[in-house]
Amino acid sequence: MDLSLFHILEILGTIAFAISGALSAMNRRLDLFGIFIIAFVTSIGGGTLRDVLMGNTPVTWMENIIYIYLIGIVTTIAIIFRNKLYIFKKSLFLFDTIGLGVFTITGVEVGVQNDLNPIISVALGAMTGTFGGVIRDILCNEIPVIFRKEVIYATACLIGGVAFVILDRLGVKLDIIYITTSMTVILIRLVAVKYQISLPTFYLIRK
Template sequence: MTQNISYFIEVLGIIVFTISGAFSAMQKRFDAFGVLIIGFVTALGGGTIRDVLIGFTPVTWMRTPDIPILIFVTGIITLFIKNYIKNLKTTFVFFDAVGLGLFTMIGIQKGVVTGLDPGICIILGTITGSFGGVLRDILLNNIPQIFRKEIYATACIVGGVIYFLLIQVIDKDLSRVITISLVCGIRLVAVKYNLSMPKFYA
């Protein structure tokens, strides 16, 4: 995977997560500022928690001011064309899944670079991919969706495990592409067939 494609997908992932967050905030009648913040937190929250936990500070988005600008511009555009975007539901689910796959891979990579165990790297990938949504739900005063709805974080975990198996036998770049596709694919299948993890009640 070339650097450019990777960067392009990351930007797409951030845009989609921002839009997703902005819509959740509008459903709770937030003001313009609130909508932008929720978009920001949804897109960057997972990576921020990851950076804080491993001690990579100032956190990533503070070192790349283009990213916050991208998010604010995306958020403001979303406010103005919301009626149009709403109809793009399928496109939206697709990019969200792509973003999930890519963010998971980025998180795993950060863990590897930090010298952490594979199991911890998988946790970091899962946090990067799905905890922006957890922060979003906390700020919206909802129970986090990923604990009750279709398979989401579980796709990150499965992808992470497969990644560390794959790199034993094949090339790293190829392993990454497969992992990202796998996480994305599991998520899309889960949404299409409404698959969820077994629920428990005590």
């Protein structure tokens, strides 16, 4: 496999989401099989959706067995060092945020490289970044993070995606775009959580 920056980012995103999924599963006291399943679907969910929507089949993890090995190794390490990871109370949030930022950019890049409309490319990036986490939360019987009031999640993806498209149109070097926009997504979410910034919620007033 050609280890371009794009593939390195995909590997980093896979690692981050594998740890995020494993920690979430252990937090729900799932058994060993459940932990590996949650880690796996969290890691490959967004990329699989991206590839299917783009008609790129077999999807990436089916063609490159390294992803399966990587998820297995990372999940095993997360289980072994679970107590050390939980010393950092924000560890689940941190790994989820890293995965979100990285996978968002890989999704936007695929859209741009296939000459999709910029709006569609940004949407593809948001779906790539969030879908694995949505599956994880549903399987763990939780309201998906993307729908919770207390965090900026999909919004960070959209802003990062727009930044990617703008920088690409300006002719900025691709490697710089990758790093700048993925960090943008990560920093937006970190700041939003730290200062409790959220989108407004609406509800019916019952008389």
